[in-house]
Amino acid sequence: MTIQAAELPRTGKSRSMTLPSARRLLLWTGLAVLLAWVLVPIYFVALGAFGGRLGVFRWPKTIWPADLSLAAMTQFLGIEGVFNALVNSLIAAGLTVVFSILLGAPAGYALARYTFPGQNAYRLLVLLTRAFPLAILALPLTVSFIRFGLYDTPFGVSLIHTVLALPFAALVTQSLFMGIPREYEEAAWVFGCTRFQAFMKVVLPLALPGLAATAIFAFVISWNEVFAASILTVRERTLTAYLLRILSESPLHYRFAGGFILIIPSVLFIFAVRRYLFAVWGIASK
Amino acid sequence: MPARTSWIPYALIAPSVIFLGALFLVPLVQTIWLSFSAGDGFSLGNYQRMASDLNFSLAVRNTFLLTLVVVPLQVVLALAMATMVTKLDKGRDLVLWVLTIPLGISDLAAGLAWLALLQNTGYLNSALYALGLIQGPVGWLSQETPWALFFAIVLAELWRATAIVLVILIAGLQLIPKEFSEAAEIFGAKPWTRFTRITLPLLKPSLQSALILRTVLAFEVFAVVYALGGRNFPVLAGEAYVWQNDNQNYGVAAAYAVLIMAISLAATAVYLRALRTRPEQLP
Amino acid sequence: MADIVIDRVVKEFGTFRALQEVSLTVNDGEFVALLGPSGCGKTTLLRIIAGLETQTSGHVVIGGQDVSTLAPRKRGLAMVFQNYAVFPHMTVFENVAFGLRMQKAQQAEVKRKVERAAALLHIESYLDRYPAKLSGGQRQRVAVARALAVEPAVLLMDEPLSNLDALLRLEMRTELKAVLREAGTTTIYVTHDQTEAMGLADRIAVMYGGKIDQIGSPLEIYATPATRFVGGFIGSPPMNFIKVQCSHGTARIGDAALPCPTTGMDMELGLRGEDASLAPNGSGIPFDIRVVEPMGSHLLLTGSIDGQPARIVAPPIAKVSPGERVGLTVDPARVTWIDSTTGRAVVRA
Numbered sequence: 001m002t003i004q005a006a007e008l009p010r011t012g013k014s015r016s017m018t019l020p021s022a023r024r025l026l027l028w029t030g031l032a033v034l035l036a037w038v039l040v041p042i043y044f045v046a047l048g049a050f051g052g053r054l055g056v057f058r059w060p061k062t063i064w065p066a067d068l069s070l071a072a073m074t075q076f077l078g079i080e081g082v083f084n085a086l087v088n089s090l091i092a093a094g095l096t097v098v099f100s101i102l103l104g105a106p107a108g109y110a111l112a113r114y115t116f117p118g119q120n121a122y123r124l125l126v127l128l129t130r131a132f133p134l135a136i137l138a139l140p141l142t143v144s145f146i147r148f149g150l151y152d153t154p155f156g157v158s159l160i161h162t163v164l165a166l167p168f169a170a171l172v173t174q175s176l177f178m179g180i181p182r183e184y185e186e187a188a189w190v191f192g193c194t195r196f197q198a199f200m201k202v203v204l205p206l207a208l209p210g211l212a213a214t215a216i217f218a219f220v221i222s223w224n225e226v227f228a229a230s231i232l233t234v235r236e237r238t239l240t241a242y243l244l245r246i247l248s249e250s251p252l253h254y255r256f257a258g259g260f261i262l263i264i265p266s267v268l269f270i271f272a273v274r275r276y277l278f279a280v281w282g283i284a285s286k
Numbered sequence: 287m288p289a290r291t292s293w294i295p296y297a298l299i300a301p302s303v304i305f306l307g308a309l310f311l312v313p314l315v316q317t318i319w320l321s322f323s324a325g326d327g328f329s330l331g332n333y334q335r336m337a338s339d340l341n342f343s344l345a346v347r348n349t350f351l352l353t354l355v356v357v358p359l360q361v362v363l364a365l366a367m368a369t370m371v372t373k374l375d376k377g378r379d380l381v382l383w384v385l386t387i388p389l390g391i392s393d394l395a396a397g398l399a400w401l402a403l404l405q406n407t408g409y410l411n412s413a414l415y416a417l418g419l420i421q422g423p424v425g426w427l428s429q430e431t432p433w434a435l436f437f438a439i440v441l442a443e444l445w446r447a448t449a450i451v452l453v454i455l456i457a458g459l460q461l462i463p464k465e466f467s468e469a470a471e472i473f474g475a476k477p478w479t480r481f482t483r484i485t486l487p488l489l490k491p492s493l494q495s496a497l498i499l500r501t502v503l504a505f506e507v508f509a510v511v512y513a514l515g516g517r518n519f520p521v522l523a524g525e526a527y528v529w530q531n532d533n534q535n536y537g538v539a540a541a542y543a544v545l546i547m548a549i550s551l552a553a554t555a556v557y558l559r560a561l562r563t564r565p566e567q568l569p
Numbered sequence: 570m571a572d573i574v575i576d577r578v579v580k581e582f583g584t585f586r587a588l589q590e591v592s593l594t595v596n597d598g599e600f601v602a603l604l605g606p607s608g609c610g611k612t613t614l615l616r617i618i619a620g621l622e623t624q625t626s627g628h629v630v631i632g633g634q635d636v637s638t639l640a641p642r643k644r645g646l647a648m649v650f651q652n653y654a655v656f657p658h659m660t661v662f663e664n665v666a667f668g669l670r671m672q673k674a675q676q677a678e679v680k681r682k683v684e685r686a687a688a689l690l691h692i693e694s695y696l697d698r699y700p701a702k703l704s705g706g707q708r709q710r711v712a713v714a715r716a717l718a719v720e721p722a723v724l725l726m727d728e729p730l731s732n733l734d735a736l737l738r739l740e741m742r743t744e745l746k747a748v749l750r751e752a753g754t755t756t757i758y759v760t761h762d763q764t765e766a767m768g769l770a771d772r773i774a775v776m777y778g779g780k781i782d783q784i785g786s787p788l789e790i791y792a793t794p795a796t797r798f799v800g801g802f803i804g805s806p807p808m809n810f811i812k813v814q815c816s817h818g819t820a821r822i823g824d825a826a827l828p829c830p831t832t833g834m835d836m837e838l839g840l841r842g843e844d845a846s847l848a849p850n851g852s853g854i855p856f857d858i859r860v861v862e863p864m865g866s867h868l869l870l871t872g873s874i875d876g877q878p879a880r881i882v883a884p885p886i887a888k889v890s891p892g893e894r895v896g897l898t899v900d901p902a903r904v905t906w907i908d909s910t911t912g913r914a915v916v917r918a
Contacts, residue, residue, distance in 0.1 A: 030370055035384050041399035041445060042387070044409055048402040059423060060412040103302040110298035122299055129310055130498065131554040133506040136523065136543040139530055140316035141309070163309045166302060195294075224392030226509040227523060231530055240394050244509060248516055252405060255513075259398030266390030274383050278457040465654035468621050473719065474642040474671030487658040567658045567699050 042263060048256030049073060056253045076257035085242035086261070088154045089223060092238055095158035096222035097215045100165040101173075105211065108173025109199075113182065126167040134164050138228035145232060152234050160228045165218040172217075176210040177203065213276035216269050223265060317547070321540035332537040336529075336545070339538075345520040351436070352521070353504040356443045360500060361493065363444065364451035368459055369481070382456075389449035396446035397513025401427075404438050404514070429518045439519060442510050447503065451496045458492025459485070494561040501557070502550045522546050571632030571645070571722035571755055572597045573618065578627035580613055580779075587613045589779045590627070600749060600756045601784075602766035605776035606802070611759045612727055614776070618757060619725050620644050632722055642671070647721035651728040653712040655700045661687075661711050662696040668719035686718035689748055706737045713745065717752055724749070726758045730765060742768055763803050767791070775799045794905055797912040800839045806869065806880035810907065811838045813875075822875055823855040827899065830906050830915050839905030839914070842869075843882040847889070848896035856881060858893050 047065055048056060052072035077083055111119065138160050142151065150156035180203055188198035223240075230241040237245065243258040270277070324331030336342055371382060388396065403409045406423040414420045426434040466488065470480045486493075508523035517524070526542035529535045573595040580588040588610045595601045603611040616622040618629055620641035628637045636644045647668065655664050663670075665686055669679045687693045690710040700708055709729065716724055729745075730738045746769050749756055760766050766773045767787040774784040775798075783795035794800035800808035813820040815829040815836050822838075829836055845854070854874055862869040868883040874897075881897065889895060906915040 027370055027373055030366075031374075031381055034367060034370070035381065037445065038384055038387055041396075041403055044402040045395075045399040057407050059407045060415045061407065061409055062412075063409065099305075103305050106298040107302040110295035114292075114295035116295045118296075122303065125303070125306060129306070131502060131551055132310075132314070133502055133523070133543075133546050133550050134310070135506060136526065136546055137310065137313040137317065139526065139536065139539050139543050140313045140320050142530070142536065144316075159309055163306065166306065170302060220390045224390070224395070226392060226394045227506070227527065230527065240392055240509070243394055243398075244512060247512060252401075255398050256402055259395045259402075259513075262395035263391050263399070266392070266395075267387050270387055270390040271383060274379070274386070277382075277386060277389075277453055278460060463652060463654065465650045465652055466656060468641075469648065469650055469654035469656075470667070470671075471621070471641045472619060472646065472648045473668035473715070475667075476642070479671070484656065490658075563658075564699075567701065 042267075045256050045259045045263065048253060049076075049260035051253065051256075053251065053253050056251070056256070072253050073257050073260075076254050079254070081237070081242060082239075082258075085237050085239045088157075088233075088236050089239040091154040092157040092161060092229070093219045093222040095155060096161040096165055097218045099158060099162040100169040100218040101211060101215055103162070104166050104169025104214070105173045107170040108175075109177050109203075111170070111174040112177035126170055129163070129167045135160070135225060135227040137163065138231040142231060151232060152236050154236060154238065157229050157232050157238060158222065160232065161222040161225055162218075164225065165221045168221070169214050169218060172214050173207070173211065176207050176214075179210075180206050210276065213273045216273050220266055220269050224262070314547075317540050317543045320537060321544045324537050332541040335535075335538050336541045339525070341520040341525055345522050345525045348436075348519055349505060349507065349522045352439060352443065352507060353501060355440055356447075357497065357500050357504055359440075359444055360448045360451050361496065363448050364455050364496070367448070367452050368455045371456065372459060386449045386453055388446045389453060391446055392509065393446060393507070394509035394513055396442050397510040400438060400442040400445065400510075401514055427515050427518070432519070435515045435519050438514050439511055442514060443504075443507065446510065447500060451500060454492050454496040454499070455489065458489050461492075462488045490561055490563050494557055494563075497557050497561070498554050501553045505546050505550050505553070522549075572599075573723060573755060573757070574628075574630040575614070575618065576628040576630065578614065578617060578629065579625045580610070580617060580622065581625045587779055588617075588624075591776075591779070591781055593774055593781060593784065595755060595757060598753050598755055600758065600769060600771045602758045602760055602770035602773045603776055604760055604763060604766040604773050604802075606761060609776040610779040611761075611776045615725055615727055615757060615759045618723075619646060619648055644723075645721060646723040646725060647716035647719050648725040649712045649716050649727065649729045651731060653708045653729075653732075655703075655708050655711050655715070657700055660697050660699055661692060661703070664700065664711055665692075665696075665714045665718050667715060672719070682718050682720070683714075686714040689717060689751070690714040705733055706741060709733060709741060713748070717748070717754070720752075721754060724752075724754045724756045726756065728760055729758075731760070731762070738765075745769065763805075767803075775802060777802075792903070793914070794839065795914050797837070797839070797907045797914075800905055800907070800914075804841055806842045806882070808905070809838075809840045809842065809874070809877075809879040809881075811840065811874050811877050811879065812836075812909065813838050823896075824852065825854045825896075825899075827901050827904065835909035836915070837907040837909050839907050840879070840899060841903070842880045843867075844903045845881050845897040845899050847883055847887055848898045851894070851896040853896035853898045856895050856897050858889055858891055858895065861889060861891055 047068075050065075050068045050070065050072055051058075052069060055068075055072075077086075107122070110116075111123070141160060145151035145156050150159065184202050184206070185198045188202045189195070193201060226240040226244055229238040230244050233241050239258070239262060243255065243262070247255065321332050322328055322330070367385060371378060371385070374381060391399075401408070404426050406425050410426070411420060411423050414424075415422070425431065427438060428435070462485065466484050467480050470484045475483060506523050507521055508527065511519050511521050511524060517528070522542055523546060526539045526546070529542065530539035573593075575591060575593040577590045577592050578588055579586070579590055591610070591614060593601075603614060605611045613622060617624045620636070620639060624637065628635055630636065631644060631646070656667070659667070662683055665683045666679050669682055674682070683696070684693070687696055690713055692707065692710045692714055695703065695707065700711065703711065709732075712729070730741055733741060742765060758766070758769060770787060772784060773787055773790050774781045775790060776782065777796075777798045783790055783799045790799060791803055794803065794808065797810065801810070811822065813822060813829070813836055815831065815834070818828055820827045820829045820836065820838065827838065856870070856872055856874050856879065858870050858872040860871040862871070863885065865885065867885055868887055868889070870881045870883055870889065871878075872881070873879060883889060907913070908915050
């Protein structure tokens with residue numbers, strides 16, 4: 001009837017909460033190697049970007065920063081075409097964000113809230129895009145883009161980048177909207193909102209963080225894309241297209257400066273969306 | 287409950303359907319049509335020109351070789367990473383952030399980052415020199431050292447694109463209730479058995495989508511290769527680019543495009559079949 | 570077959586103490602239920618016994634062997650999970666056979682034992698199906714069969730019936746009792762459902778705030794709760810607690826007087842709704858009825874005694890109405906006296 005105490009001697013703490021220490025050490029060693037594996041090339045390209053001409057050809061190199069200056073970077077940005085390319089990249093990525101959200105979010109909402117004939121066909125179309133190397137489709141577009149005056153414009157580039165980002169946006173927003181209970185909207189209708197008002201007042205605020213993450217992904221997709229951008233531009237190059245074009249003729253430190261500029265926004269963006277990364281890809285890869 | 291059918295969902299999907307029709311389906315058909323029309327009417331001329339090109343067989347071989355080496359390594363590496371990360375409790379978020387940084391890095395930038403390491407007066411050579419293994423700068427990325435160049439490209443690809451596999455696998459792992467593994471543990475399964483008998487089979491859908499995504503992208507590989515080796519290491523997408531931009535021959539470029547698409551579709555079909563999960567086996 | 574000794578087990582999650590020096594002995598072949606509200610530490614304790622969680626300090630001894638630091642697979646136990654954890658990618662047969670396969674049992678033995686476990690749980694007819702095709706109740710049977718197939722020394726069950734609907738739960742409960750009686754396995758069963766614990770267990774350990782408040786047979790726990798919490802948690806409606814003043818060994822409520830065990834402290838009278846009966850002439854403890862709910866087998870009366878809320882069970886044909894004051898008679902032997910300050914029952918000398 002009373003609580004029985006067994007007669008075992010008491011020995012302080014038993015083994016620690018999770019893994020034994022030898023295995024913990026192994027685990028952290030492995031992780032340290034992996035972290036270094038990711039970070040070291042970024043570190044070196046940064047050194048290359050700020051080391052200037054001297055730094056690049058210094059031999060042998062030390063792994064510590066030497067001869068660092070902003071001069072190399074400002075020189076690079078001063079080259080004719082670089083700044084323009086940067087602006088073009090930003091315009092194309094910005095437009096890609098706008099298009100993929102404007103086109104993708106309504107589709108995602110439709111998939112989340114309605115069942116309608118043709119729904120599966122639409123899903124198939126979206127999924128089909130994944131089995132194709134989409135950037136390759138820029139090849140035949142050259143001709144029609146020239147005809148419509150879209151060739152060699154950031155707008156034209158953003159169109160093909162939207163093809164890359166749109167399926168992703170549709171699938172992610174679908175699950176985003178599915179995660180917002182329909183009852184919230186229905187309550188808004190009952191209290192006098194039109195469908196559109198209910199969406200704007202109830203659904204949109206709740207979906208906003210997820211939409212922002214989707215937008216950032218669309219931006220990164222466009223910012224990083226090389227092939228289509230290179231095919232569809234001649235003078236109004238994006239940064240990736242510009243760098244690809246000058247690869248063979250530009251000095252190494254300019255290449256590294258370009259590489260560094262390409263990497264920086266990605267690192268920040270991944271940091272900004274890290275909470276959504278797994279949710280988003282869990283959905284987008286279904 | 288979804289509402290009754292109305293015009294609303296169609297209005298909502300219409301813009302994206304029109305857009306994908308104009309910029310995905312039409313160019314798709316155009317590419318195929320373009321590749322089969324040299325001069326006037328149906329012709330295999332473009333394909334003959336493509337196949338007779340000096341770089342063609344090299345490009346095919348290199349692309350396949352890269353894909354066959356890189357993709358399986360990425361999956362293994364990502365599985366190892368994912369297993370390690372799930373064992374963490376402290377610092378998990380920070381580790382994940384760092385491991386997923388390459389996800390946001392373009393293939394061109396990745397190529398350039400590894401170029402900083404591997405170029406003649408780069409950090410690898412400096413390290414080898416410091417260890418007394420080489421006498422002076424050595425070129426690894428030239429036509430004379432195809433295997434070193436290949437290895438460098440493999441490294442850069444592993445570095446850049448393992449993150450996406452990692453993210454897909456971790457997202458998949460999060461969907462597997464931990465009770466399955468716990469139950470297996472209770473009933474006597476050792477860690478490796480739990481991994482092969484429980485985790486891997488349940489992860490199959492995620493593995494499938496990661497493999498499809500990565501394989502399709504691997505056949506498109508281009509900028510990494512260019513950043514590291516220029517045209518020293520021909521690949522299919524690179525040849526398409528050259529035929530389009532430098533040679534201004536849209537027909538042969540289209541033939542390359544069709545070839546890449548055909549290979550990608552075939553690979554997707556193989557994965558869908560080989561890694562299919564029967565509906566009754568879904569959790 | 571084995572007994573289980575849990576010796577002063579403590580579990581801390583950071584600064585939160587989920588278990589505070591819990592000790593418990595389960596005899597060989599005994600069925601003990603860990604009963605308590607969510608967050609009381611019962612599942613944590615079960616997972617420590619299983620080895621899925623490691624205790625901060627203390628020991629777990631199974632069949633005389635200290636298993637405190639052993640991996641789950643080396644503890645010789647089986648477990649049924651709350652969500653069943655029936656592997657979706659294996660057939661029912663392979664699920665039931667899983668533990669045997671891990672023991673590297675001979676094919677013939679696997680077949681024999683799986684079939685016996687399947688017969689026991691009546692799942693022979695769908696051994697070659699996949700779990701996705703099964704109903705919740707059927708999956709539940711598979712989970713139990715999988716646990717019994719390995720003929721474990723100890724069987725752990727974590728709220729195994731909580732995901733079933735009410736009717737199925739009743740059916741499975743009865744069946745579980747029959748099956749486990751036959752198997753004679755030492756069983757620890759975690760639940761928050763008192764009727765499950767009462768119906769199944771030889772002994773119940775009522776847990777609250779990371780401690781075991783009381784352990785005893787279902788009848789003991791019901792009739793003589795050791796703490797205010799146990800009295801309030803067990804029984805439906807819960808025990809009523811009425812603050813009273815004890816003077817000269819007597820507590821007075823209205824014109825009723827009850828002998829109380831001690832003098833000079835704040836006492837609460839613990840009274841079960843079904844232990845009070847309506848006095849024929851309105852004498853005894855005054856009870857002001859506010860709501861009358863006919864439950865079929867009885868009437869549930871909600872109201873107040875001496876201004877303190879109380880629920881009383883009356884015969885279904887009793888003539889009572891809301892707003893009425895009735896008198897209650899109580900058998901002094903069937904009430905519990907609680908010390909208001911400690912919340913513990915005062916044991917009568």
